[in-house]
Amino acid sequence: MSFLGFHRPDGQVGIRNHIGIISTVICANDVSLKIAQQIEGSVAFLHDQGCCQTPIDLNQVTKTLVNLGRNPNLAGVLLVSLGCESVLIEEIREKIALSGKPVKTLGIQKIGGMLPAIAEGCRIAQEMVIEASVIRRETFDDSHLSIGVKCGASDTTSGLISNPAAGAAFDLICDHGGTCVFGETTEFLGAEHILMRRAASPQVAEKIQKIVTRMEKRAEMMGVDMRGGQPTTGNIKGGLTTIEEKSLGAIVKGGTRPIRDVYEYGDQITEKGLFVMDSPGREPEFLTGIAATGVQLIIFSTGIGAPQGFPFVPVLKISGNPQTQRCLAGHIDKVIELPEKGTDSLAKAGQDLFEEIKAIASGKKTKAEVLGYGQFSNIFTVGPVI
Amino acid sequence: MIKKKAIVINSKDNVATALDDLKAGEVIQEEINSIKKNIKLNQDVPFGHKFSLKEIPSGSPVIKYGETIGTASMAIKTGDYVHIHNVKSNRGRGDIKGGVL
Numbered sequence: 023m024s025f026l027g028f029h030r031p032d033g034q035v036g037i038r039n040h041i042g043i044i045s046t047v048i049c050a051n052d053v054s055l056k057i058a059q060q061i062e063g064s065v066a067f068l069h070d071q072g073c074c075q076t077p078i079d080l081n082q083v084t085k086t087l088v089n090l091g092r093n094p095n096l097a098g099v100l101l102v103s104l105g106c107e108s109v110l111i112e113e114i115r116e117k118i119a120l121s122g123k124p125v126k127t128l129g130i131q132k133i134g135g136m137l138p139a140i141a142e143g144c145r146i147a148q149e150m151v152i153e154a155s156v157i158r159r160e161t162f163d164d165s166h167l168s169i170g171v172k173c174g175a176s177d178t179t180s181g182l183i184s185n186p187a188a189g190a191a192f193d194l195i196c197d198h199g200g201t202c203v204f205g206e207t208t209e210f211l212g213a214e215h216i217l218m219r220r221a222a223s224p225q226v227a228e229k230i231q232k233i234v235t236r237m238e239k240r241a242e243m244m245g246v247d248m249r250g251g252q253p254t255t256g257n258i259k260g261g262l263t264t265i266e267e268k269s270l271g272a273i274v275k276g277g278t279r280p281i282r283d284v285y286e287y288g289d290q291i292t293e294k295g296l297f298v299m300d301s302p303g304r305e306p307e308f309l310t311g312i313a314a315t316g317v318q319l320i321i322f323s324t325g326i327g328a329p330q331g332f333p334f335v336p337v338l339k340i341s342g343n344p345q346t347q348r349c350l351a352g353h354i355d356k357v358i359e360l361p362e363k364g365t366d367s368l369a370k371a372g373q374d375l376f377e378e379i380k381a382i383a384s385g386k387k388t389k390a391e392v393l394g395y396g397q398f399s400n401i402f403t404v405g406p407v408i
Numbered sequence: 409m410i411k412k413k414a415i416v417i418n419s420k421d422n423v424a425t426a427l428d429d430l431k432a433g434e435v436i437q438e439e440i441n442s443i444k445k446n447i448k449l450n451q452d453v454p455f456g457h458k459f460s461l462k463e464i465p466s467g468s469p470v471i472k473y474g475e476t477i478g479t480a481s482m483a484i485k486t487g488d489y490v491h492i493h494n495v496k497s498n499r500g501r502g503d504i505k506g507g508v509l
Contacts, residue, residue: 178425178456181473182415211499212477241500248500249492261425261456263470263490264497267477325456343456360427 023198026159026384027166027318028097031122034292035166036094037318037383039157040065040334041150043100043143044091046114047072047107053130054102055397057143063151064100065333069310071401073107079403080108086288086401089314091118091125094168095334097154098124100147102139105131124150159385165199165294169379170317170335171275172206174305176253177260177325181271183342184323187358190372191321191379192277196296203291203315204276205301206308207237208252212266213273217298222280229284233300240404252303256326275323287402291315305330307402309337319382321375329353331390333397336382339389340375353395355388416440416461418474423458423490425472430459451489458490470495 027035041064045054051068058066067090071083091099091114099118103111111127119125126146130139171188173180192202210217214234221227241248253262262268282295288311291297301311309332312320320337322328327350331337341347342358356378361368382388390396413434414424419441430436430453435446438461445461453459458472464484469476478495488494 178458182417182425208500212497213475216475238500242502242505245502247497247503249497252500258492261454261458261491263458263492263495264478265499266475266497267472270473270475270477345455 023164023380024161025164025167025380027162028094028157029160030094032092034094034121034316035162035318036097037385038095038334038336039063039097039154040095041098041100041147041154042067042091042096042334043102043147044087045069045072046087046101046103046109046111049073049104049107050102050130053128053136053139053143056140057100057102057147060140060144061147061151063155064147066397067333067399068397069399069401071403072109074408075108075403076405076408079405082288082403083401084109084114086310086314087114088117089288089290089316090310092121092290093313093316093334095318096123097157098150099126100143100150101125101127102143103127103129105129124153126150163198164195164380167195167198167200167379167383168203168291168317169195169200170203170312170315170320171323172305172308172312172320173209173272173275173323174303175324175326175328176257176262176268176272177343178262178271179342180323180325181268181274183360184325184340184358185271185275186361186368187340187342187371187375188275188321188323189277190368191375192275192296193279194372194376195379196277196279199294201291201294201317202277202279202296203299203312203317204296205299205312206272206303207233207300208241208265208303209269209272210234211238211269212264213269216270217273217276217281220278220281222282226281226283230281230298233284233298237300237302260325275321285315287311288314302402306398306400309335309396310399310401319379321379324354327353329390329393329395331388331393331396332399336388337390337396338378338382352393353389414438414459417472420471420474422460422462422464422471424461425458426453426455429455447487449489450485450487453489460484460486460488460490462486
């Protein structure tokens with residue numbers, strides 16, 4: 023059992039071969055986007071951070087950008103900065119370059135503004151794309167798979183149908199020696215006792231409790247009932263009454279294997295097995311965080327129908343809601359049927375999804391990739407903009 | 409094959425999830441712990457939403473997946489539509505615990 027991927031100098035395996043045009047600060051987004059629009063084979067990562075934040079958040083942004091740059095789906099990286107921001111482009115360049123991949127930089131103020139920056143950025147990106155294009159796909163066994171999971175625009179079908187299927191696929195990937203990552207800490211509230219029972223050690227169980235308490239306190243700080251924010255208006259319309267109900271359905275997507283460790287948002291994960299990344303549930307921040315762990319592909323389980331992907335990590339959309347499957351057929355990659363009790367239909371759904379993951383890993387495109395849906399991302403921060 | 413109208417996930421549950429748009433007055437047959445029970449719906453229950461399998465007194469836990477998903481904020485009768493109007497969450501309640509802002 024195997025898939026076709028791209029070998030990277032640090033030993034990781036990519037399933038795409040993009041050149042990443044990464045903004046180091048919000049002020050560089052306009053230039054990064056123009057370069058990526060012009061240069062076939064390059065993709066932009068845009069976000070709203072990088073300046074006028076407390077050092078805690080600046081460090082989180084720096085770490086996340088470094089680990090995004092190290093994601094194996096990128097063959098090379100062009101970092102684009104304005105020049106006066108607090109996040110340091112040279113530090114980011116050096117840390118990504120430790121992975122052995124080519125990393126170039128571009129400063130908008132230094133080069134003379136937007137037009138020269140776009141011209142120079144396009145010239146650099148063009149060269150990098152041609153250089154990367156000679157890398158051939160090779161055969162790798164399934165232990166080289168590193169997969170994330172997310173559920174979004176959830177309704178009750180998520181917890182009943184598509185999340186269990188994602189969990190069954192996760193179990194198979196873990197059993198083949200691969201890496202699986204899930205998160206969305208807000209959606210552990212009311213279900214954390216179940217996850218803690220699955221922790222590989224008492225220390226890991228403690229970490230799960232810690233990130234749940236921390237996330238709940240952040241929500242409670244506002245002095246209101248968080249219902250309406252979590253679960254969202256759409257979740258409630260879809261039949262989810264409380265965060266506890268949403269959580270109990272959400273954690274199923276992480277499968278049933280032991281949770282080996284808990285990582286902070288934006289950390290890189292190079293170990294094998296099942297891991298938790300502390301993260302919020304909102305798509306632009308979550309998808310960025312899980313891409314930074316180094317996953318090659320993200321399974322995205324949706325009820326009502328979330329359309330977005332991510333610039334350089336394919337997002338495989340699955341849904342168990344028959345209406346969504348019909349109305350949003352242009353966004354759903356794989357339909358999941360309600361598992362029948364006492365049958366092996368859930369195991370079959372997991373096996374089918376595992377095969378689809380390997381097809382996409384080997385080059386098959388997802389619907390979000392073809393549509394180009396998912397150009398706008400963000401990085402999760404905890405403090406104020408100051 | 410007759411399509412199931414609702415699903416009870418765990419035998420401890422006191423609510424079922426509708427697998428179709430169900431109408432007030434409809435009688436739903438559910439088998440819980442091998443005991444067949446007929447439940448007449450008191451209100452419409454949309455696809456994916458919940459109804460009560462038994463009386464749930466105000467202040468008692470509402471149970472799905474065999475776990476507490478919230479607390480009844482009023483008395484819930486057998487066959488009642490169960491959602492945000494009669495269930496409150498026990499988590500993320502800054503309104504009760506008080507915020508810092």
